[in-house]
Amino acid sequence: MEKMEHTISEEQAGDRIDKVVSTLDPEWSRSQVQQWIKEGNVLVNGAQVKTNYKCSLDDNLEISIPEPEILDVIPEEMDLEIYYEDHDVLVVNKPKGMVVHPAPGHMTGTLVNGLMAHCKDLSGINGVLRPGIVHRIDKDTSGLLMVAKNDMAHESLVNQLVAKSVTRKYKALVHGNIQHDHGTIDAPLGRDTKDRQSMTVVDNGKHAVTHFNVLERFQDFTLVECQLETGRTHQIRVHMKYIGYPLAGDPKYGPKKTLDLGGQALHAGILGFDHPRTAEYLEFEAPIPEYFTELLNELRENR
Known part of the structure; x- marks a missing residue:
C-alpha cells in the first residue's frame, strides 16, 4: 500500500479534511477520499478523524492509498x-x-x-x-x-x-483568432474546488507546460498544433481556455455557444518515443478524423 504525507498550510487551515486530501491528486474524488477516511486510511497527527474534521495549521496528514479494487x-x-x-x-x-x-x-x-x-x-x-x-x-x-x-x-x-522526452503533438481547433504565431503556456493545474470534475489553473497545482503553433486562421476560429511538455489531466483544454481561446465543441471548458461536435475538436496526431528495448526513436502520425477534416473544409469555404 502506497503512503504519502502532507503538512497543512495556512491556506488549507480551517478546511475540511476530505476537501484538502481530494485536492492533493487530481485522480482522487472527494467521495473516494471520504471512504478512505472512514476506513482509517487518512490519519491526522497519527489519529483517525471524521470526514468533517477541520484542519489546523501544521497538522501532519498520513495518507495510505489502497490498492485498486x-x-x-x-x-x-x-x-x-x-x-x-x-x-x-x-x-x-x-x-x-x-x-x-x-x-x-x-x-x-x-x-x-x-x-x-x-x-x-x-x-x-x-x-x-x-x-x-x-x-x-x-x-x-x-x-x-x-x-x-x-x-x-x-x-x-x-x-x-x-x-519529458516523449513527443506528443495535438491538433486543436479553438475559438477566436490567435494573433501570435506561437507561444508557451506555463500554468500549474489542479482540481477546481467549485467543480470536482473539472481542472483549472491554481497556484499550488501541478507543473504544466503546453507549447502551441498556429497552423491556420479562420474568421472566428484558429487551428493550432499543441505540443505537451507535461501531461496533466485536460491540460490542453484548460490551458487554451486560460489564455482565452477555448477548444471548439468542448462541453466542459468551451463557451456556452460552441460547435455541436459531440466533444472537443482535439486530435493526438503525432507520438514519438525511444523503443524500450532497442532505444531506437520511433515516431508515428495519424491524420485528423473525418469529422475534423469536414469541419475545417467548411470553415475554409466560409472564410
Whole structure:
C-alpha cells in the first residue's frame, strides 16, 4: 500500500479534511477520499478523524492509498487501428468517443477491453483495470496512444514521460483568432474546488507546460498544433481556455455557444518515443478524423 504525507498550510487551515486530501491528486474524488477516511486510511497527527474534521495549521496528514479494487476486465473483439506492434510496445489510434480504460460502473466498451482481446500480454504495473496503459487521452479526444506489453516496457515509457522526452503533438481547433504565431503556456493545474470534475489553473497545482503553433486562421476560429511538455489531466483544454481561446465543441471548458461536435475538436496526431528495448526513436502520425477534416473544409469555404 502506497503512503504519502502532507503538512497543512495556512491556506488549507480551517478546511475540511476530505476537501484538502481530494485536492492533493487530481485522480482522487472527494467521495473516494471520504471512504478512505472512514476506513482509517487518512490519519491526522497519527489519529483517525471524521470526514468533517477541520484542519489546523501544521497538522501532519498520513495518507495510505489502497490498492485498486480487483475487477475482471472482459476482452471484447474490436476493430482497433494498430499503427505499430512488437513484443514490447503497441501504438493504437483511439477513436473519438471511446474511453481508454474501465472504471467501476463502466466496465465495457473501452480501449482496454479491445486490447485485452487483441493481445493477452499487457504490462500489469497499473493493475487490473489499466493493463498496459502508460498515458491517456480523454474520451472525446482522438489519436495515438502507446501501450506497454510488459513491465520492462512500461517502466521505460513512464520514465521517458517523466523525463519529458516523449513527443506528443495535438491538433486543436479553438475559438477566436490567435494573433501570435506561437507561444508557451506555463500554468500549474489542479482540481477546481467549485467543480470536482473539472481542472483549472491554481497556484499550488501541478507543473504544466503546453507549447502551441498556429497552423491556420479562420474568421472566428484558429487551428493550432499543441505540443505537451507535461501531461496533466485536460491540460490542453484548460490551458487554451486560460489564455482565452477555448477548444471548439468542448462541453466542459468551451463557451456556452460552441460547435455541436459531440466533444472537443482535439486530435493526438503525432507520438514519438525511444523503443524500450532497442532505444531506437520511433515516431508515428495519424491524420485528423473525418469529422475534423469536414469541419475545417467548411470553415475554409466560409472564410
